[in-house]
Amino acid sequence: MLHLLNLFAAIALLIWATQLVRTGVLRLFGESLRRMLAASMGAWPKAMLSGMVVTCIVQSSTATSLIVSSFVGKGLVATAPALVVMLGADIGTSVMALVYSFDLSWLSPLLIFVGVVAHLSREKSSTGQLGQIGIGLGLITLALQLIVESTRPLVEAPLVRTLLVSIPNDLGIELAVGAVLAILSYSSLAVVLLVATLADQGLVPVPTALGLVLGANLGRALVAVLSVLRSDVATRRLPMGTLVFKIAACALAAPFMATFHVWLQEGVPQVLQQIVVFNLIFNAAQALLFVPVVKPLAQALERWMAPPPQIDERTPRHLDRLALDTPSLALSCAAREALRQADAVETMLRGIVPVIRGNDLGEAERLRKMDDVVDALYSAIKLYLTQISRQPLSERESQRWTEIVSFTINMEQIGDIIERVLQDVEDKKIRKQRRFSEAGMAEIIHLHERLMANLRLGMSVFLDGHPRDAQRLLEEKARFRELEHAYAGKHLDRLKENTADSIETSSLHLDLISDLKRINSHICSIAYPILEPAGALAKTRLRPSRMAGLDDIRG
Known part of the structure; x- marks a missing residue:
């Protein structure tokens, strides 16, 4: 029971740490990142790169989606380039998952110590905000270590091994569970890291872990859609387009999951790396595959989700x-x-x-x-x-x-x-x-x-x-x-x-x-x-x- 409680605490710490980093980065660099995104809505390579870079910094493609969605809602950016930015944002999240999959245990205490000193000494300044980001990054790596340590005794338990063997290999269930985890945690990055760590410890079979990763990607798009449910129609357009892409990508990947598993076993020796590399390949392939159809989808969304005419001038339009x-x-x-x-x-x-x-x-x-x-x-x-x-x-x-x-x-x-x-x-x-x-x-x-x-x-x-x-x-x-x-x-x-x-x-x-x-x-x-x-x-x-x-x- 104690080991299970430690695992839940480590998972909670991982989710909270990712949100801590996202909040700190947005407070400190939010305006600069917003300008960077606004200035890159030209050629698709530049737009995709900006989405990837901003998401790597913010540690959340959902945060990037909300920023870019506000641009679309205000008419500052067309839907098509905004969709390209979000394809790059998905790659950015995958890149960060790959970075965290390496052994950064030596960096965790240093980041936490320096971050706490900076944050407490100058809390209201930019240095204090940088300290908060450092604390979050250090806690992410610490949480991953705690997850590893908590899962070892669980894997060795006979009852747990019996349950693992009895898990049905059903991609539909895996997609649903992965999506629910991403929605509850508000972070697909945390879910992918968690699933990769559990698979590396043998607590989750690799084929199941791959399905959960697909579900986490789907959940990431659902989080963005749920976040803008009360916004105007134009603002909801971008998350809906991202969800369409994600559903299509999961449908295309589903028949080849067993093949992907074999390829990963042959090309990537470590199980942890197999999961995060699969996540990166999935999102990179999605971006390259769907860039040519961005414009038709954007036109369809603009017809389908056309904003109603403004009638009451007293109603605020920009207070998101x-x-x-x-x-x-x-x-x-x-x-x-x-x-x-x-x-x-x-x-x-x-x-x-x-x-x-x-x-x-x-x-x-x-x-x-x-x-x-x-x-x-x-x-x-x-x-x-x-x-x-x-x-x-x-x-x-x-x-x-x-x-x-x-x-x-x-x-x-x-x-x-x-x-x-x-x-x-x-x-x-x-x-x-x-x-x-x-x-x-x-x-x-x-x-x-x-x-x-x-x-x-x-x-x-x-x-x-x-x-x-x-x-x-x-x-x-x-x-x-x-x-x-x-x-x-x-x-x-x-x-x-x-x-x-x-x-x-x-x-x-x-x-x-x-x-x-x-x-x-x-x-x-x-x-x-x-x-x-x-x-x-x-x-x-x-x-x-x-x-x-x-x-x-x-x-």
Whole structure:
């Protein structure tokens, strides 16, 4: 009983260690790996190689599938190159299984010791994350050693040997068991290593082990499909295509399993190596065999799984729940949704001048209702960011989190101001059939043009985060304030001249240019979270001499 408990504990340690490595790598290198995948969606050799490399680093083709699926769901990548990436990802998982099949017992204590020291000494830094990865790698090799030691007494037991002899050689059962193990462990890599180790110890016959490996590969595709069940149709397209490939590959391999066993016995002396080499050959052959049919399958999937038209603009499109375990990817999703919120604000802002010029009540009402979209997206993004903050974030991720929060708050407040401006225009101008003077209208148009340019600059600053552009945006705040003061003064001059149109719309005109200045202030606030870490913000806008004068008055 104790030996069986030790075996279960070693298996649990193997599964947990693979997840520890995957989590650490995604947190530390998630953004870089995402960019690498996005940049490689050209020729199929490059796409396949990138999928293989990323999966070797992440230690999970499922994680690669979720990243690439999000690209497909957002329309950044076509389905065909994404399928090629996943064929390479399967090879990457097989390569790592082959690497772990070698004797790395000498490396395990070193990785664990160095990893623990690095992680405890600098937990929040990149060094701490590297330490976590080192701990995971060391524990994987340690778990494999423990599995070997735990299985030796079990193999020698007469009852166990009797049970092994009685195991039916049924490929269907082996596929089902292997798939279930991969789904339960969320790691086909762990299952392949486990099966190879058990076969090497004689606890599982080699033909059965080969069938279990096929099942683990099938289970890997099922895990990806199950992980995106609640996502949109476009995101589910890639895992479904991968599952189709995997089912076809298992069906083609099934009639030749006995032949494969004979070939492996002749070419590979060790049983452990036979299992992992078979896994590698299976996935490499699958990739080479199915690359020519990637495009037809992608076209069929796009016809079969076409996304429905978006009806409710208030529904978030980019807040992928599956990305929450990878902060860098989740922050990217939140940023894309924040830009969608900003697009709605830009539409509202652009419509102010046409409403004023055309006295269009219908358009004013439509634009005011768009504030509901801005508010709904703000609430959704805020909730999503709250869930991201529960994960350990690096310094750069924490800064990006702050930038997104600040950006969405400013967009929500701008939407509220625009809604109020449009309501004032309806009540004080359109319904009362008043109009601005030509000079007053020209001033409003000029301020509006500057505002639109600043909003586009603000969105660029939020997207790219360049301090130089952020500084330019902040400088616009002072220029806009000066324009607002100047135009308010000119309006008062027109009042002194008893200009009829200016008198009728005086209150609305002054409120309007004041509200435009407030909108500009919110736009310029986008620069603060970017400039503050760079040390580019002054502590106060007051001059030192004025500060001294205030101190004298207080004294």
